[in-house]
Amino acid sequence: MNAVWMLLAMLIAPTWCFVLEGSAASYAQFHKWNAALNGSLEFEFKTEQGNGLLLYTDDGGMYDFFEIKLVESKLRLRYNLGGGAQIVTVGHDLGDGRWHKVQITRNNENTTLTVDSVSATSTSRGKEFEFGRFMGNSDVYIGGMPNWYNSKLTLLALPSVIFEPRFKGLIRNLIYSNDEDLIPKRQEIKSHESKCGQFSCADRVEQHKSQRVSKIIFRTTKISFLFSDSSLTTKLSVKAFTR
């Protein structure tokens, strides 16, 4: 039994992901990103839509923000570090239903956006390039903004973000530093709002932990577990995303 769960954990851990259904309320919330002067952030997404808000975070309503979205299947970063908004666009055909890896890398006045292996760098004007103040910065929102912001627009450095179409698809491997020590870490979801369909793949396995696994079926794209209670058999299938 324990061996089975260890095997499950090994199979599931590297494939942590969650679904955003793209409804009027869907988003996922994560800890603040400590972007500092040289921080980095990365995640992977998969969607069949060409438009949608992927990520937003700001300084709590002053000037600084980072917004990443898909616009006509291209990846667009808009950001401000105080000296004026900058726009960087990379990639194409990103709404093709495949996994794509996004990275933002900061180095003082220079900010680089990468999708897969394509990069573009933009240079900010101004005197200091710190991203807000860590204490006052907002959390990181993925896929949409919580609706309570609609009545608190002054808390947004980029109020138009609430009108962006929500992202519909899958996200995995969100990695950045969320504290003072600046060491990038895999981030865990803090909270989310969604009618259905939002889960971490690992959570779904967790729900069944008390049940007995009666059969495990491996397929190239899917692993299915049959759980047997005294009376019923449940089937759980987990997509086996390969990196």
Ligand SMILES: *[C@@H]1O[C@H](CO)[C@@H](O)[C@H](O)[C@H]1NC(C)=O
């Ligand atoms: C980033 O900046 C911090 C503090 O200034 C420094 O300790 C660290 O070595 C820098 N990291 C990189 C990758 O340059």
Ligand SMILES: *[C@@H]1O[C@H](CO)[C@@H](O)[C@H](O)[C@H]1NC(C)=O
């Ligand atoms: C930022 O980019 C410019 C132009 O490529 C370069 O001259 C400058 O050295 C870069 N700054 C840092 C801190 O790397």
